[in-house]
Amino acid sequence: MHIGKPPDIPSSEITPQSAYRQFMNRRRFLRNALATGAVALAADRVAQVIEPGRVALAGTKLQTVYSPLTTTGEQLTSYEDITHYNNFYEFGVEKDDPAKNAGALPTRPWTVKVEGKVAKPLAFSIDDLLKLRPLEDRVYRMRCVEAWSMVIPWVGYSFSELVKQCNPLPSAKYVQFLSYYDRHVEKWSDESTIYWPYSEGLRMDEAMNPLTLLTFGLYGETLPNQDGAPVRIVVPWKYGFKSAKSIVTIRFVEKQPPTTWNDMAPNEYGFYSNVNPNVDHPRWSQKRERRVGLPFYEQWRATLMFNGYGDQVASMYQGMNLHRYY
Amino acid sequence: MKHSHLIALKTAAWIACLYPFAYLVWGAFTNHLGIDQTATIAFTTGLATLRLLLITLAISPLRRLSPRLAWLIQFRRLFGLFAFFYGTLHLLTYVGLYANFDVHGMIVDIEKRRFITMGMAAWLLMVPLAATSTSWSIRKLGGRNWNRLHMLIYAAAVCGMIHYWWQVKTGVLTPLHMTIVLAALLLARPVMAWLKRRKERTVA
Structure with a gap:
């Protein structure tokens, strides 16, 4: 801190x-x-x-304000690296595929539907969402489950601000995020056997944590498509795949929703997937990580519990066995 | 094949085989190893190993296609040894970068993580092949024993391919093309043997 x-x-x-x-x-x-x-x-x-x-609004400057929730003391990963090293399997399985292919994503007009356990279903246009709250600069560490990491200056506001506008019912215990999917646009989506659309989810308290960021931009500009334009979620204390991109549906639900990687390989990707150096991925250790953009002999560093955000999030998991609920 | 042509082809083969290594060395010095440098090194060396194993395995079936391709056999050792060279670099990448020379950590890895176990097995299977690659070894072992020993390359290639499949995420199909090539090369062996037997029978 x-x-x-x-x-x-x-x-x-x-x-x-x-x-x-x-x-x-x-x-x-x-x-x-x-x-x-x-x-x-x-x-x-x-x-x-x-x-x-x-x-296309990608690369358009956004007006932003300072946030006390921003991470300090880290060297930022370059814009070039953040935008050319992506996992966005709808646009190909290689890291440089999304930068090449995601231009096909039609980010305007864009509507985010809110449905499920809410007082009444809603729909927000991307402009509504951009105007809902002042946009904040939030630098976060991003730790991928594959053991590499970045430091990214995101732009957005706490997801809880949107939730407050949605009037979820008391029965809403989880939030599910669904990403855009059109196989005619995302022609690369059959390079893997994933069942689309990409789905992710959070427990309600996790969704309401102020760190959970409804994200519209990075480096002070609107998101490039490959980073999840026009709107995505960023959950900095969890492995990167929990942060769903290009969201079209937000669904409040009563039970833990099915999530893409958890469905694909439940032993490797838990629903929680909190960054945890003490729980190995079955195929590799999670004790260390590689900061991208550095020479190979300077890349490696220790992975921090909850990706270094324990002060803000650890209390949510009090008493939970994190080896079991990985 | 003329001797001068053979020399030219051998030179070309050396250059092609050294290319991935030269790319890595150049990239390390000029900071051009891509965004995740460790991953680039691991992937480049691993891929080169598998490709060279496939090329090595392709020599025998190819040269059987025509007596005029008999000269191909003179390249098999070269490709095989380069496969071992890249396999060793790949292993060193794991030891030095991923495992940070932590011996205990490596033992745990090999015991616990099947994709590392499988990769380790593939490398170990290549060791006796590289060690007996000299003409002296062939003479010493006798052609028959030497051939039998070198059938380990089938096991090494299969282990290497499984290692690749177990490394990628579930549902990712990137290793598929190489797997089809390997399957074809392995199947070519019994097919070749069968064709040979049939030919012998017709002659008799």
Whole structure:
């Protein structure tokens, strides 16, 4: 935990690592930046004229505010690495597939349905959701079950803020998230034998934890498609696959909902899947992790219980046998 | 085949076999090993091992297709030894990076994690093959024994392929293409034997 006054810097003002690497060659960097900016502006104009309703919002700047829940003291993973090393199996099973293929995802217009145990079913357009609460900069560690990790400056607000608008019934004990699925769009989804759409879920108290982030952007801009545009969930103390991407349905349910990887291999991926260095994955140890974007001899570090967020979340699992409920 | 052609082909084979290694060394020095460098090293060496095992296994059936392909046999040892070379690099990646030289951790891994057990078995099966790869060993063992010993390559390749399947996530089909090739190469053996027997019978 950071002690003392946290820095009042929105992530949009933090120099991305890739830019920092180029700092030595400032002239080239400036020239590139100017050129990129000019091209981007021009492209944006053209797109507005051609197809005004569908201007892709990926890469659009978001107005953000500081959040005390942001993680400090970590070096951010570069934008390039966050957007080119993805598990998004609807767009292919290799890490670089989603960056190549996710452009096919139609992120506008986008509606998120809220259904199940709620006073009345609702539907939110992506613009409704973006305007619901001020967007916060939240740097979180992201620990994949495959033992690699990143540090990502997300943009969003606590999922609990949306839940408050939905009036779930007292019988709602879990929340299920369903991702977008259209096999004509996601032509790569048959590279695996997964049963689509991707489904994930949280217990109600986990969903209401302020760390659980309804996420719209990263690095101060709207999410690129491969990172789960236009809206996803981020649960930083759980393995990455718990954080469902490109959400179209939020369902409040009474019983623990079926979740994709748990269905595929229940001995390997538990429903809870809290980051836990003491419970090994059957095929590898979870004691250490590789921070991506670093040279191989500097990559490895110890994995932290609850991914380092124990102060905020451990109390939810008091008395629970985490070896059994992994 | 002319001697000069053979030299040229051997040089080409060496370059092709060394390419993944050169790529890794170059990448390590220039920081171009991709986003997750450890994973790149593990995947590149593992894939090279399996591919070279398949190429090694392809030599015998291919050269039986025509007497004019008999020269292929002169490449088998080269590919086989390179398979062992990459297998060893792959093992060292595990020992040095994944297991961090923690001997106790490795023993637990090998005991507990079947995909590591299987990978270890594949490597161990290649050791006697590499050790007896010299012409001296063939003479010493006698052709028949040597051939029998080197049938271990079938077991090594099968273990290596199972290791690959057990490493990927359930439901991921990436190893499928290679598995089909391996199955075809293994099936080619009894088929070749059968064809040979039939031919002998017709001659007699």
